[in-house]
Amino acid sequence: MFRITWPLHIVKRVAALVVALAVLGVAVPLTYQWVQERQSRCADGVVKKDVRSRPGEQECVGISDGSHVFAPHLREVSRRIEAENDRVAEKGAPYVSVAYMTTFTLTDKDSNSEESVRHELEGAYLAQRRHNAGDLRGSPRIRLLIVNPGSESAHWWDVVDQLAERRDAPDRLVAVTGLGPSTKENKAALRALSRHRIAMVAGTMTATDFHSIDGFVRVAPPNTDEARAAAAFLRREKYRTAVVVQDIAPTNRYANTLGPAFEEAFGDEGGEHRIVADEELTFDSSASTGWENELRHMTGQLCQQKPQVVFFAGRGRHLTHFLDALANRTCTREDFLVVTGDDTSNLTSRELERAYDTGVEVLYTGLAHPDMWQGSAAGKRAVSAATAAKFRDGGELDRWFPHDTRDDGQAIMAHDAVLTAARGAGMAAQWGGEVTGESVGRMFHKMNLEQRVPGGSGFLSFRNNGDPRNKAVPILRLTENKRAEFIEVSAPSGAPPGDGQKERDSPEAR
Numbered sequence: 240m241f242r243i244t245w246p247l248h249i250v251k252r253v254a255a256l257v258v259a260l261a262v263l264g265v266a267v268p269l270t271y272q273w274v275q276e277r278q279s280r281c282a283d284g285v286v287k288k289d290v291r292s293r294p295g296e297q298e299c300v301g302i303s304d305g306s307h308v309f310a311p312h313l314r315e316v317s318r319r320i321e322a323e324n325d326r327v328a329e330k331g332a333p334y335v336s337v338a339y340m341t342t343f344t345l346t347d348k349d350s351n352s353e354e355s356v357r358h359e360l361e362g363a364y365l366a367q368r369r370h371n372a373g374d375l376r377g378s379p380r381i382r383l384l385i386v387n388p389g390s391e392s393a394h395w396w397d398v399v400d401q402l403a404e405r406r407d408a409p410d411r412l413v414a415v416t417g418l419g420p421s422t423k424e425n426k427a428a429l430r431a432l433s434r435h436r437i438a439m440v441a442g443t444m445t446a447t448d449f450h451s452i453d454g455f456v457r458v459a460p461p462n463t464d465e466a467r468a469a470a471a472f473l474r475r476e477k478y479r480t481a482v483v484v485q486d487i488a489p490t491n492r493y494a495n496t497l498g499p500a501f502e503e504a505f506g507d508e509g510g511e512h513r514i515v516a517d518e519e520l521t522f523d524s525s526a527s528t529g530w531e532n533e534l535r536h537m538t539g540q541l542c543q544q545k546p547q548v549v550f551f552a553g554r555g556r557h558l559t560h561f562l563d564a565l566a567n568r569t570c571t572r573e574d575f576l577v578v579t580g581d582d583t584s585n586l587t588s589r590e591l592e593r594a595y596d597t598g599v600e601v602l603y604t605g606l607a608h609p610d611m612w613q614g615s616a617a618g619k620r621a622v623s624a625a626t627a628a629k630f631r632d633g634g635e636l637d638r639w640f641p642h643d644t645r646d647d648g649q650a651i652m653a654h655d656a657v658l659t660a661a662r663g664a665g666m667a668a669q670w671g672g673e674v675t676g677e678s679v680g681r682m683f684h685k686m687n688l689e690q691r692v693p694g695g696s697g698f699l700s701f702r703n704n705g706d707p708r709n710k711a712v713p714i715l716r717l718t719e720n721k722r723a724e725f726i727e728v729s730a731p732s733g734a735p736p737g738d739g740q741k742e743r744d745s746p747e748a749r
Contacts, residue, residue, distance in 0.1 A: 282307035284401065290346065291393040298344040300389045302401050309343035309387045312353055315640065316360045317385065323367055324382045333379040335674050336412040337660045338402060339363040339653065340386035340428075341419040341442075348391050350420050350493075350554050352587045355649045359417060359442065360385065361640050362650030365629060366657035370665075374625060375658070375693075377665040379674060383657070386415070392424035399428055403435040406676065413676045414438040414660035417653060420582075421446030421493045429455055438663060438680035442656040443606060443649070445581060446492035447500060450704040454680030458655040458692075458699055460710040460731070462493065465580055465604040466500035467731040468712035473505065473548060473578070474512060481505055481578075482516040482546040484537060484561065486553035488525035497580050498552030505550075515546050524557050535564040542570035551579040555586045558601075559594050566597035579603045583715075584647040584723070594717055601717040602726065607648035607655075607696035608713040610725035617728040621711040623693035629654075630695055646723050648696070648713075655694035659683070662692050 279287045285301035299309060305321025308314050327334050342349050343356055367383045369375045386402065388395040405412040415432055418441045419425045426449060432439055433453045441449070441457035445465060449457070460468070473481070483502055486494035498519065506513050520540060522533035534557075541549065549565075551558055558579055565575060583603040586594065594601060611618040612627035629635050630645045637645075645651070663682040667674045683701050686692055692699035697711035709732050715723035728734075 285309075285387075288389055288394050288397070290344075290390055292346050292348045292390060298387075298389055300344075300387055300394045301398060302338070302405070303385045303387075304382070305385060309385065310345075310353065312357055313343060313360060316357065316364055319639065320360075320364050320367070320383050320385065323364070323371065327371060327380045327382050330380070333668070334382055334411070335379050335664050336382040336384055336405065336410045337367075337657060337664070338384040338386045338412060338415045339417045339657065340388060340398070340402075340415050341417045342390055342392060343385070343387040344390055346390040350556065350582060351585050354587060354643075355585045355647060358643060358645070358647060358649035359653035361636055361643065362653035362655075363416065363657045364639075365636055365650070366654040366661060368635070369629075370658065370661040375661075377661060379664055379668055381657075381661050381664070382410070384410070384412070388419075388424075388428065392419055392422060392428065395424050395428040396431070399431045399435070402432065402437060406435070406437065411674075412437065413664055413674055413679045414440060416440045416656040416660050417442045418444060420444065421449055421496075423490055423492070426492070435676070436680075437676040438660065438683070440656040440659045440663075440683075442652040443581070445497075445606075447496035448492065450706055452705065454676065454683075456659065456683045456701045456705040456707075458652060458659060458694060458696060458707060458710075459581070459606050460712055461706050462497040462580065463500040463504075464706070464710060464731040465712055466497065467504045468729040469501065469550075469578055469604050469714070470504035470512075471731075471733045472714050472727070472729045478547045478576070479512055480515045480546045481512075481548035481550055482514060482541065482544055483519050483550045483552055484534075485519040485521045486524050486557060487521045488523050490525060491554065493580070493582060494524075494552045494554065498550070501550045501552065515544050516540070522553075522557075524553065530557075531560050531564075534561045535567075537561075538564050538568040541565070541575065542568055542573060545570075545573055547576060549575050549577045551577055553579070553582075555579075555583040556590065558583060559586070559590050562594050562597040562599050562601070565599050575599060577601045581606045581648075583717070584649065591717060603715055603717075603723075604729075605648050605713045605715045605723060607651035608715060608723060608725045609645045609651070609695075611696070611711065611713050611728055617734055618711070618713075621697045621728055621730075622695065623698065626654075626693050626695045651695040655692065655696050655699060658694065659686075659692050659699060662686065662690075666690070 281299035287297040288300040290296040305317045308317045439455040447461045485498040609630040612622045663679040666682040667678040714726040718724045
C-alpha cells in the first residue's frame, strides 16, 4: 500500500494551524459577544434596553449606587447619594440597602415629569441622610440604590430580577421604595418583589386596588381616602351639586378608581349633596386620536347641568386639555369649580401656567405640601414639626438644592417612603434581630402610637392591607405665582389625627 510520509516540520505546522483555527472558532464568537455586551452596557448593573414607545431608541435600565446618572438633571442628587453610600461603606458599621425605584428616563407616555422625579430622588436622599447621620440617626445605616425600570416601567421584570440578586452581601437589599405611579406594570412589579420577600413602600401610588400584598405599604392615601377627604372639604364649604368627568382608559388604574370613589363619598341619601348628571361624562385617553374632542364636547352638557363642582377623574396632563375646553364654553356666565386628584402635582411649570391661564378655578387633593404644618391647626397636629422644617425655606433641601421647589409634594412623599423603610430596618434590628426584607415588611404593621413614622406628609401608621390610617390630605389651589396654594388639611374621616390623638380606622380595612 502506498503511504505519504510528511516531514516533521510540516506536521507541526499543520497541527498548529488546526489548533489556531479551533481557538479562533471559539474566540471569535466570544469576542463578538463581549463587544456586544460592552456596547449594550451603560455602567455596572445598568444596560441599554429598547424604549417601548420609540422604536429604534434605547435607554439605560438597571440599578446604580449613584455613580451612573440616568438623566442629566439628576446629576447633583446622584452625586450626593454616591458620596453618602461611600461613607456608609467606609465606616464599617452595619448597613443594609434600600432601593428607590421609578422611571427616570421619561417619555411623553409617562405621567411623571422630570421635575417630579428629581424632587422624589432629592427627598429620598434627605431621608437617607437623616437616618444615617441626622436628627433621626438609626442603625443599621442605609445605602440608597437608584433603580430605573425604563419608560412606562417596561423593563420592570429585568430590574426585579437584579434586585432579588442583591439581597445578599455586599448589598443586603431589604426594601424597595418609590415604585412609581399606579400602572399595571408597577403592580406586577409589586407582586414579583413580594414573591422575593423584599419589603416595599410606595410613595405616590394611590389606586384603590393596590393593596393586600405581602410586605407592601404605601405612604400615600388611596383614591378612596382622597375622594372622602375632598368630599368632606366640599361639604364644609357648602357645595351641593357635582358631576364627574371620568377617564375610562383601561390601563389608567388611578383614574378608574378615583371617579367612583368620589361619587360614593359626595352623594347622600337625603339628596342634600348629589351628583346631578344622569351618567358620567367619559373620555378615553388611551385612544390614539379623538379624546381631546370628547373633552370639548362635554362643555355643552356642563352648561346644561350647571353643577357647582366638576370632579375630574384623570391624569394631570389630560386636565390641561379639559381646562382649555372649559375656558371656551358657551355659558360664560356660569362659574365652575374643578376639583381633581394628586396627579396634578406631576404637571410641569409650563403646564401649570397654561392651566392657570384658562381662568378656571382648580382645587386638588395633594399628597403633601410644605405649608401643611404652619398652614392650619389641623396641620400642626397632623405633621411632624421637625420633619416639616426640612422642607421649608432655609431647610436642608433648600440649602442642598436651592433651585428646586417643594410645593409639588414629591420630595416629601419620597422622603416619607424611604424613612418608613429605614424605620422598619431599625425596628427589625432591635434586640439582635436579623434584618431581612421579610422581617422589615413585618415591622410596618408595628408602627403604631410611639412607633409612628414622623413624616412630612403626616404621622404614619398602616392598616393591615398596607394603606395609611386616616392620612392627612392637603387641599390645594392652583395659583399664578406658585405651583399650589395650601388651603387646609382634610382627611377621610374629615380631620386627620394629631400627635397623641387616638388613631381611627375604617371597618373595611381592618
